[in-house]
Amino acid sequence: DRGPGTRPSRPRVLSVAGTDPTGGAGIQADLKSFAAHGAYGMAVTTALVAQNTHGVRSVHVPGPAFLREQLDAVSDDVEIDAVKIGMVADEANAREIGAWLDALAAARSDAAVPRPWVVLDPVMVATSGHRLLDPGAEQAVRDLAARADVVTPNLPELAVLAGRDVATTWDDALAQAGSYATACGTVVLLKGGHLTGATSPDALVVPAGPSSDGVPTVTTFDAERVDTPHTHGTGCSLSAALAALRPRRESWEDAAREAKEWLTGALRGGAALRVGTGRGPVDH
Ligand code: PLP
Numbered sequence: 001d002r003g004p005g006t007r008p009s010r011p012r013v014l015s016v017a018g019t020d021p022t023g024g025a026g027i028q029a030d031l032k033s034f035a036a037h038g039a040y041g042m043a044v045t046t047a048l049v050a051q052n053t054h055g056v057r058s059v060h061v062p063g064p065a066f067l068r069e070q071l072d073a074v075s076d077d078v079e080i081d082a083v084k085i086g087m088v089a090d091e092a093n094a095r096e097i098g099a100w101l102d103a104l105a106a107a108r109s110d111a112a113v114p115r116p117w118v119v120l121d122p123v124m125v126a127t128s129g130h131r132l133l134d135p136g137a138e139q140a141v142r143d144l145a146a147r148a149d150v151v152t153p154n155l156p157e158l159a160v161l162a163g164r165d166v167a168t169t170w171d172d173a174l175a176q177a178g179s180y181a182t183a184c185g186t187v188v189l190l191k192g193g194h195l196t197g198a199t200s201p202d203a204l205v206v207p208a209g210p211s212s213d214g215v216p217t218v219t220t221f222d223a224e225r226v227d228t229p230h231t232h233g234t235g236c237s238l239s240a241a242l243a244a245l246r247p248r249r250e251s252w253e254d255a256a257r258e259a260k261e262w263l264t265g266a267l268r269g270g271a272a273l274r275v276g277t278g279r280g281p282v283d284h
Helices: 026-036 064-075 091-107 135-147 155-162 170-184 234-248 252-273
Strands: 012-018 040-052 055-060 082-085 117-120 187-191 202-206 217-221
Touching: 012 026, 012 234, 026 040, 026 234, 040 064, 040 091, 064 091, 082 234, 091 135, 117 135, 117 234, 135 155, 135 170, 155 170, 155 187, 170 187, 170 202, 170 217, 187 234, 187 252, 202 252, 217 252, 234 252
Parallel strands: 012 040, 012 082, 082 117
Antiparallel strands: 040 055, 187 202, 202 217
16 A cells, blocks of 8 residues: 555554553553654553552563564554564563564565564663563563664663673763674664763664774764653653654654654653653653
8 A cells, every 4th residue: 555646644653562551651652752753653562561650560461472463463454664662571572573573574575565664672671670671581682673773772771782881981882882783783772861961962873884884883962961850751752753753754863863852852841741749751
């Protein structure tokens, strides 16, 4: 249905993630972020999370078989333009999502229909300290990252992906992202929010290749650091925005710049929302 004159009016974008019943993070945040960027949002649940603005109470994982049924139900019927993968919860889920991506790529390999853009937010630990990924699932998430087009780690997540110590300066983090991107063959959108300073930079790090003389290409997006406790769902919203924007932008660079500018506004708006008495959500 992508022939002339039949282009869809909106990109069809799927979130594969966990839930937040208070609407700040996870699937609920992703769907709001998709809508804010004009995409048609869809969602497959990896894990049901009982949480609010104070933290995570418990996590229920329906398991890989039902996860695959949800994924196939969408892809058997809908041409997906982009996928955002967030909290996968455990190794079995991560491997199932990888197998589904492989099946989708194989089905579309001949194809008039291109495979979807894939953004992986390697969610590991909530800001409240609650683990959202089994420690035993880290290798499976590395394998998933190698299948994604873009991975969006913060500094601690990058360290886990790269199997290195957490970088303590922005320059060290950029170097770590460059060697990781090149080894893995995946673009990295590195999020600098964990550092301190007047600005909160992100950087798009593109793997080294023949066209870059073997050196990774780094584009930095600077933004003011918004001084707010209301950062719940920041990472979810950014990666969802990136997936929603990419089908209608020329490059990851264009999509990432726009997503970052939008997120800075969403962070500024968080305080006025009055959602919960803890660390409230950004205004997606
Ligand atoms: N809950 C879910 C389902 C998530 O996917 C995430 C992060 O990606 C979080 C919570 C973490 O939220 P935060 O650390 O922003 O509070």
